[in-house]
Amino acid sequence: xxxxxxxxxxxxxxxxxxxxxxxxxxxxxxxxxxxxxxxxxxxxxxxxxxxxxxxxxxxxxxxxxxxxxxxxxxxxxxxxxxxxxxxxxxxxxxxxxxxxxxxxxxxxxxxxxxxxxxxxxxxxxxxxxxxxxxxxxxxxxxxxxxxxxxxxxxxxxxxxxxxxxxxxxxxxxxxxxxxxxxxxxxxxxxxxxxxxxxxxxxxxxxxxxxxxxxxxxxxxxxxxxxxxxxxxxxxxxxxxxxxxxxxxxxxxxxxxxxxxxxxxxxxxxxxxxxxxxxxxxxxxxxxxxxxxxxxxxxxxxxxxxxxxxxxxxxxxxxxxxxxx
Numbered sequence: 001x002x003x004x005x006x007x008x009x010x011x012x013x014x015x016x017x018x019x020x021x022x023x024x025x026x027x028x029x030x031x032x033x034x035x036x037x038x039x040x041x042x043x044x045x046x047x048x049x050x051x052x053x054x055x056x057x058x059x060x061x062x063x064x065x066x067x068x069x070x071x072x073x074x075x076x077x078x079x080x081x082x083x084x085x086x087x088x089x090x091x092x093x094x095x096x097x098x099x100x101x102x103x104x105x106x107x108x109x110x111x112x113x114x115x116x117x118x119x120x121x122x123x124x125x126x127x128x129x130x131x132x133x134x135x136x137x138x139x140x141x142x143x144x145x146x147x148x149x150x151x152x153x154x155x156x157x158x159x160x161x162x163x164x165x166x167x168x169x170x171x172x173x174x175x176x177x178x179x180x181x182x183x184x185x186x187x188x189x190x191x192x193x194x195x196x197x198x199x200x201x202x203x204x205x206x207x208x209x210x211x212x213x214x215x216x217x218x219x220x221x222x223x224x225x226x227x228x229x230x231x232x233x234x235x236x237x238x239x240x241x242x243x244x245x246x247x248x249x250x251x252x253x254x255x256x257x258x259x260x261x262x263x264x265x266x267x268x269x270x271x272x273x274x275x276x277x278x279x280x281x282x283x284x285x286x287x288x289x290x291x292x293x294x295x296x297x298x299x300x301x302x303x304x305x306x307x308x309x310x311x312x313x314x315x316x317x318x319x320x321x322x323x324x
Protein backbone atom coordinates (compact mmCIF):
# COMPACT_ATOMS: atom_id res chain seq x y z
CA UNK A 1 0.00 0.00 0.00
CA UNK A 2 1.67 3.18 -1.20
CA UNK A 3 0.49 6.43 0.33
CA UNK A 4 1.94 9.79 -0.61
CA UNK A 5 1.89 11.96 2.48
CA UNK A 6 2.23 15.76 2.49
CA UNK A 7 3.14 17.22 5.86
CA UNK A 8 3.23 21.00 6.06
CA UNK A 9 3.43 23.41 8.99
CA UNK A 10 5.24 23.81 12.27
CA UNK A 11 6.46 20.51 13.61
CA UNK A 12 9.55 18.87 15.04
CA UNK A 13 11.32 16.94 12.29
CA UNK A 14 14.13 14.57 13.14
CA UNK A 15 16.43 12.56 10.91
CA UNK A 16 18.64 9.69 11.94
CA UNK A 17 20.94 8.05 9.43
CA UNK A 18 21.16 4.29 9.68
CA UNK A 19 24.23 2.21 9.10
CA UNK A 20 23.16 1.47 5.53
CA UNK A 21 24.14 4.13 3.00
CA UNK A 22 21.32 6.48 1.99
CA UNK A 23 18.95 4.89 4.52
CA UNK A 24 17.41 7.17 7.12
CA UNK A 25 14.46 7.24 9.46
CA UNK A 26 12.23 10.30 9.36
CA UNK A 27 10.21 10.85 12.52
CA UNK A 28 7.55 13.56 12.51
CA UNK A 29 6.11 14.60 15.89
CA UNK A 30 2.56 15.48 14.87
CA UNK A 31 1.50 14.84 18.46
CA UNK A 32 3.45 17.89 19.56
CA UNK A 33 2.11 19.97 16.69
CA UNK A 34 -1.50 19.03 17.44
CA UNK A 35 -1.27 20.00 21.11
CA UNK A 36 0.23 23.36 20.20
CA UNK A 37 -3.14 24.27 18.65
CA UNK A 38 -6.30 25.26 20.49
CA UNK A 39 -8.89 26.44 17.94
CA UNK A 40 -11.14 24.40 15.69
CA UNK A 41 -9.78 26.28 12.66
CA UNK A 42 -6.19 25.27 13.47
CA UNK A 43 -7.25 21.64 13.97
CA UNK A 44 -9.06 21.71 10.63
CA UNK A 45 -5.94 23.10 8.96
CA UNK A 46 -3.82 20.45 10.68
CA UNK A 47 -6.01 17.65 9.28
CA UNK A 48 -6.10 19.17 5.80
CA UNK A 49 -2.33 19.55 5.76
CA UNK A 50 -1.89 15.88 6.69
CA UNK A 51 -4.48 14.06 4.56
CA UNK A 52 -2.76 10.67 4.45
CA UNK A 53 -2.28 10.60 8.21
CA UNK A 54 -5.86 11.73 8.78
CA UNK A 55 -7.21 9.09 6.42
CA UNK A 56 -5.14 6.30 7.96
CA UNK A 57 -5.62 7.25 11.58
CA UNK A 58 -9.22 8.45 11.58
CA UNK A 59 -10.35 6.38 8.60
CA UNK A 60 -11.80 9.49 7.03
CA UNK A 61 -11.08 11.06 3.67
CA UNK A 62 -11.14 14.83 3.97
CA UNK A 63 -11.08 14.63 7.75
CA UNK A 64 -10.63 18.39 7.96
CA UNK A 65 -14.13 18.78 6.55
CA UNK A 66 -15.58 16.29 9.00
CA UNK A 67 -17.08 18.55 11.66
CA UNK A 68 -17.46 15.74 14.19
CA UNK A 69 -13.76 14.82 14.03
CA UNK A 70 -12.68 18.48 14.17
CA UNK A 71 -14.96 19.16 17.12
CA UNK A 72 -13.88 16.05 19.03
CA UNK A 73 -10.17 16.73 18.51
CA UNK A 74 -10.59 20.37 19.51
CA UNK A 75 -12.38 19.38 22.69
CA UNK A 76 -9.69 16.88 23.55
CA UNK A 77 -6.66 19.12 23.05
CA UNK A 78 -8.35 21.70 25.28
CA UNK A 79 -9.20 19.16 27.98
CA UNK A 80 -7.00 19.73 31.09
CA UNK A 81 -6.91 16.03 32.00
CA UNK A 82 -5.84 15.05 28.49
CA UNK A 83 -3.22 17.78 28.49
CA UNK A 84 -1.83 16.34 31.71
CA UNK A 85 -1.86 12.91 30.11
CA UNK A 86 -0.06 14.27 27.05
CA UNK A 87 2.65 15.71 29.31
CA UNK A 88 3.12 12.23 30.78
CA UNK A 89 3.41 10.78 27.27
CA UNK A 90 5.99 13.40 26.32
CA UNK A 91 8.01 12.65 29.45
CA UNK A 92 7.83 8.92 28.80
CA UNK A 93 9.11 9.17 25.22
CA UNK A 94 11.35 12.22 25.48
CA UNK A 95 13.07 13.08 22.21
CA UNK A 96 12.55 9.48 21.02
CA UNK A 97 16.23 9.13 20.09
CA UNK A 98 16.27 5.56 21.41
CA UNK A 99 13.27 4.57 19.29
CA UNK A 100 14.78 6.28 16.24
CA UNK A 101 18.03 4.40 16.72
CA UNK A 102 16.27 1.05 17.06
CA UNK A 103 14.14 1.71 13.98
CA UNK A 104 17.18 2.82 11.98
CA UNK A 105 19.01 -0.41 12.82
CA UNK A 106 15.98 -2.54 11.97
CA UNK A 107 15.33 -0.71 8.70
CA UNK A 108 18.99 -1.01 7.71
CA UNK A 109 18.92 -4.75 8.38
CA UNK A 110 15.72 -5.16 6.37
CA UNK A 111 17.24 -3.19 3.49
CA UNK A 112 20.25 -5.52 3.39
CA UNK A 113 18.09 -8.59 2.84
CA UNK A 114 15.26 -6.93 0.93
CA UNK A 115 16.77 -4.28 -1.38
CA UNK A 116 13.33 -3.05 -2.46
CA UNK A 117 12.59 -1.89 1.08
CA UNK A 118 12.29 1.85 1.59
CA UNK A 119 12.13 3.27 5.09
CA UNK A 120 8.60 4.49 5.71
CA UNK A 121 7.97 7.87 7.25
CA UNK A 122 7.13 7.56 10.95
CA UNK A 123 4.52 9.88 12.44
CA UNK A 124 3.47 10.09 16.08
CA UNK A 125 0.03 11.04 17.40
CA UNK A 126 -1.63 11.56 20.78
CA UNK A 127 -5.43 11.88 20.69
CA UNK A 128 -6.67 10.14 23.83
CA UNK A 129 -7.20 6.89 21.92
CA UNK A 130 -9.32 8.35 19.13
CA UNK A 131 -7.41 6.32 16.57
CA UNK A 132 -5.71 2.89 16.58
CA UNK A 133 -2.53 2.01 18.43
CA UNK A 134 -0.41 1.46 15.33
CA UNK A 135 -0.85 1.68 11.55
CA UNK A 136 1.88 0.34 9.27
CA UNK A 137 2.00 0.73 5.47
CA UNK A 138 4.84 0.60 2.98
CA UNK A 139 5.36 4.34 3.07
CA UNK A 140 3.87 5.56 6.34
CA UNK A 141 3.73 4.41 9.96
CA UNK A 142 1.43 6.16 12.42
CA UNK A 143 2.09 5.50 16.11
CA UNK A 144 -0.51 6.29 18.74
CA UNK A 145 1.94 7.14 21.52
CA UNK A 146 -0.86 7.37 24.07
CA UNK A 147 -1.34 3.59 23.85
CA UNK A 148 2.30 2.91 24.70
CA UNK A 149 2.69 5.34 27.61
CA UNK A 150 3.08 2.50 30.10
CA UNK A 151 1.34 1.30 33.27
CA UNK A 152 1.90 4.52 35.25
CA UNK A 153 0.12 6.75 32.74
CA UNK A 154 -2.95 8.70 33.81
CA UNK A 155 -5.07 6.97 31.17
CA UNK A 156 -4.87 3.51 29.64
CA UNK A 157 -6.80 1.95 26.76
CA UNK A 158 -10.09 0.63 28.11
CA UNK A 159 -12.69 -1.86 26.99
CA UNK A 160 -13.17 -5.61 26.65
CA UNK A 161 -10.58 -5.71 23.85
CA UNK A 162 -7.90 -4.63 26.33
CA UNK A 163 -7.65 -7.34 29.01
CA UNK A 164 -4.68 -7.16 31.35
CA UNK A 165 -2.61 -9.71 29.41
CA UNK A 166 -2.92 -7.47 26.33
CA UNK A 167 -2.63 -4.19 28.23
CA UNK A 168 0.71 -5.32 29.68
CA UNK A 169 2.23 -5.07 26.19
CA UNK A 170 1.21 -1.45 25.74
CA UNK A 171 4.61 -0.15 26.75
CA UNK A 172 7.20 1.55 24.59
CA UNK A 173 9.61 -1.42 24.63
CA UNK A 174 7.09 -3.42 22.59
CA UNK A 175 6.67 -0.72 19.96
CA UNK A 176 9.53 -1.36 17.52
CA UNK A 177 9.16 -5.17 17.55
CA UNK A 178 5.46 -4.69 16.73
CA UNK A 179 6.37 -2.41 13.82
CA UNK A 180 8.95 -4.85 12.43
CA UNK A 181 6.56 -7.79 12.75
CA UNK A 182 3.94 -5.80 10.83
CA UNK A 183 6.50 -5.06 8.10
CA UNK A 184 7.30 -8.79 7.86
CA UNK A 185 3.84 -9.45 6.44
CA UNK A 186 4.83 -7.87 3.12
CA UNK A 187 7.57 -10.46 2.63
CA UNK A 188 5.82 -13.44 4.24
CA UNK A 189 4.72 -15.62 1.32
CA UNK A 190 1.73 -17.88 1.98
CA UNK A 191 -0.26 -20.45 0.05
CA UNK A 192 -3.84 -19.19 0.17
CA UNK A 193 -5.07 -22.69 -0.67
CA UNK A 194 -3.53 -24.04 2.52
CA UNK A 195 -6.01 -23.33 5.31
CA UNK A 196 -4.45 -25.66 7.88
CA UNK A 197 -3.45 -24.61 11.35
CA UNK A 198 0.11 -25.55 10.44
CA UNK A 199 0.14 -22.95 7.66
CA UNK A 200 -0.96 -20.27 10.13
CA UNK A 201 1.61 -21.43 12.69
CA UNK A 202 4.38 -21.23 10.09
CA UNK A 203 3.19 -17.78 9.03
CA UNK A 204 3.59 -16.47 12.58
CA UNK A 205 6.84 -18.36 13.04
CA UNK A 206 8.35 -16.76 9.95
CA UNK A 207 7.21 -13.34 11.14
CA UNK A 208 8.88 -13.82 14.52
CA UNK A 209 12.11 -15.11 12.95
CA UNK A 210 12.08 -12.06 10.64
CA UNK A 211 11.62 -9.76 13.65
CA UNK A 212 14.48 -11.36 15.58
CA UNK A 213 16.71 -11.24 12.52
CA UNK A 214 16.14 -7.52 12.10
CA UNK A 215 16.24 -6.86 15.87
CA UNK A 216 18.74 -9.44 17.14
CA UNK A 217 19.23 -7.75 20.52
CA UNK A 218 15.53 -7.55 21.36
CA UNK A 219 14.25 -10.01 23.98
CA UNK A 220 12.01 -12.82 22.77
CA UNK A 221 9.37 -11.68 25.25
CA UNK A 222 9.04 -8.37 23.40
CA UNK A 223 8.63 -10.15 20.08
CA UNK A 224 5.80 -12.52 21.02
CA UNK A 225 4.39 -10.73 24.06
CA UNK A 226 4.81 -13.53 26.60
CA UNK A 227 6.33 -12.73 29.97
CA UNK A 228 9.81 -14.09 30.75
CA UNK A 229 8.20 -16.60 33.10
CA UNK A 230 5.75 -17.75 30.45
CA UNK A 231 8.56 -18.17 27.93
CA UNK A 232 10.68 -20.22 30.32
CA UNK A 233 7.86 -22.43 31.48
CA UNK A 234 6.52 -22.98 27.97
CA UNK A 235 9.97 -23.82 26.64
CA UNK A 236 10.48 -26.36 29.42
CA UNK A 237 7.06 -27.90 28.82
CA UNK A 238 7.07 -27.88 25.04
CA UNK A 239 7.07 -31.68 24.88
CA UNK A 240 3.67 -31.59 26.63
CA UNK A 241 2.43 -28.85 24.30
CA UNK A 242 3.62 -30.74 21.25
CA UNK A 243 2.05 -33.99 22.45
CA UNK A 244 -1.27 -32.16 22.72
CA UNK A 245 -1.01 -30.95 19.13
CA UNK A 246 -0.15 -34.43 17.85
CA UNK A 247 -2.63 -36.37 20.01
CA UNK A 248 -5.46 -34.08 18.93
CA UNK A 249 -4.37 -34.02 15.26
CA UNK A 250 -4.26 -30.24 15.24
CA UNK A 251 -1.57 -29.51 12.66
CA UNK A 252 -3.82 -30.13 9.67
CA UNK A 253 -7.00 -28.92 11.30
CA UNK A 254 -8.96 -26.48 9.11
CA UNK A 255 -11.96 -25.78 11.35
CA UNK A 256 -11.76 -22.01 12.09
CA UNK A 257 -13.26 -22.36 15.57
CA UNK A 258 -10.68 -24.95 16.59
CA UNK A 259 -7.82 -22.99 15.03
CA UNK A 260 -8.82 -19.88 16.95
CA UNK A 261 -8.41 -21.67 20.27
CA UNK A 262 -4.70 -22.09 19.60
CA UNK A 263 -3.88 -19.06 17.46
CA UNK A 264 -5.96 -16.23 18.91
CA UNK A 265 -5.05 -14.06 21.88
CA UNK A 266 -6.38 -15.59 25.11
CA UNK A 267 -5.35 -15.33 28.78
CA UNK A 268 -4.34 -19.01 28.59
CA UNK A 269 -4.92 -22.07 26.42
CA UNK A 270 -7.53 -23.90 28.47
CA UNK A 271 -7.35 -27.02 26.30
CA UNK A 272 -3.77 -27.57 27.48
CA UNK A 273 -3.86 -25.99 30.92
CA UNK A 274 -4.00 -22.68 32.77
CA UNK A 275 -0.20 -22.43 32.75
CA UNK A 276 -0.14 -22.54 28.94
CA UNK A 277 -0.22 -19.03 27.40
CA UNK A 278 -2.76 -18.04 24.79
CA UNK A 279 -1.85 -18.06 21.09
CA UNK A 280 0.33 -21.09 21.81
CA UNK A 281 0.16 -22.13 18.16
CA UNK A 282 2.08 -19.01 17.21
CA UNK A 283 4.81 -19.89 19.68
CA UNK A 284 5.05 -23.47 18.39
CA UNK A 285 5.24 -22.08 14.86
CA UNK A 286 8.19 -19.95 15.96
CA UNK A 287 9.91 -23.03 17.37
CA UNK A 288 9.38 -24.92 14.10
CA UNK A 289 10.60 -22.14 11.83
CA UNK A 290 13.48 -21.28 14.16
CA UNK A 291 14.65 -24.86 14.16
CA UNK A 292 14.33 -25.05 10.37
CA UNK A 293 16.33 -21.85 9.95
CA UNK A 294 19.03 -23.05 12.36
CA UNK A 295 19.37 -26.35 10.49
CA UNK A 296 19.52 -24.71 7.06
CA UNK A 297 22.26 -22.11 7.37
CA UNK A 298 22.32 -21.70 3.59
CA UNK A 299 18.73 -20.43 3.58
CA UNK A 300 18.76 -16.66 4.00
CA UNK A 301 15.91 -14.72 5.57
CA UNK A 302 14.64 -13.52 2.18
CA UNK A 303 14.48 -17.10 0.90
CA UNK A 304 12.80 -18.26 4.09
CA UNK A 305 10.16 -15.53 3.94
CA UNK A 306 9.53 -16.32 0.27
CA UNK A 307 8.90 -20.01 0.95
CA UNK A 308 5.13 -20.60 1.03
CA UNK A 309 5.41 -24.36 1.57
CA UNK A 310 4.51 -24.62 5.25
CA UNK A 311 4.43 -28.40 5.30
CA UNK A 312 7.91 -28.67 3.80
CA UNK A 313 9.33 -26.17 6.30
CA UNK A 314 7.80 -28.22 9.10
CA UNK A 315 9.02 -31.58 7.81
CA UNK A 316 12.53 -30.30 7.13
CA UNK A 317 12.71 -28.65 10.56
CA UNK A 318 12.64 -32.02 12.27
CA UNK A 319 10.76 -30.42 15.14
CA UNK A 320 9.07 -32.88 17.47
CA UNK A 321 8.81 -30.90 20.68
CA UNK A 322 12.57 -30.77 21.34
CA UNK A 323 13.82 -28.28 23.87
CA UNK A 324 17.41 -28.16 22.61
